[in-house]
Amino acid sequence: MSDKILLSNLMFYGFHGVFEYEREQGQRFYLDIELMTDLSLAGKTDNLNDTVDYTKVYGCVKEIVENYRFQLLEALAHKIADTILVRNSVIHEVKIRIRKPAVPIPGQIDFVQIEIVRGR
Template sequence: MTTPFSGDRIILNDLGFYGYHGLFNEEAKLGQRFFIDLQCGVDLSAPGSTDEIGHTVSYADIYDVVKKTFETQRAKLIEALAQNICTALFEAFSDIDWVIVRVRKPEAPIAMVRGEAAIELHRVRPV
């Protein structure tokens, strides 16, 4: 295993979803946009040298796990949403050693003219 958060990685940025996560009743009822940035630590030396999909984790499959988790596990906090995504990725892909996930909430219920609220989790595969 590589040093956490270094080395090869699969990156998916700016994944947009519409969901019903949040503390307030309006968020659960009306929903809002969320954006997810993701890095997964995976040894990419085999697919880099063989050019074979069977030697890597498919970023399309990673996306499918993130989408399913986002859509089926409602969370009050974006921290819990991000943790759910990390857990699901570790369960689905044994080759992923670590995950960095950022959840961005551009319509957070705070009085900002521009910007977004966001959190970022760094997780290493549990032993």
């Protein structure tokens, strides 16, 4: 299936990181969410009930990034992917990308990014 809904470059302030100061001070995180689903029925009916309400997906992601604390981006991404799949039975697969610009690496770097793909 090649149908997808993309939410690109979402920005949230969260408290994730291995070091205690990262979980205390927090920072911005940028996310891309890809939702693989069949959009053909919604294309025919023009009805929100026949597709994924991406405003609810956005709210779900915001809730997790801003209200949970993880040491690893991998754990944050897993929580987001798992929650999206549980709350949206029409989504077959989800891809999550998380970018962390302020990383404790002694050198020039724009960001560190992880990407996971989870499905049913």
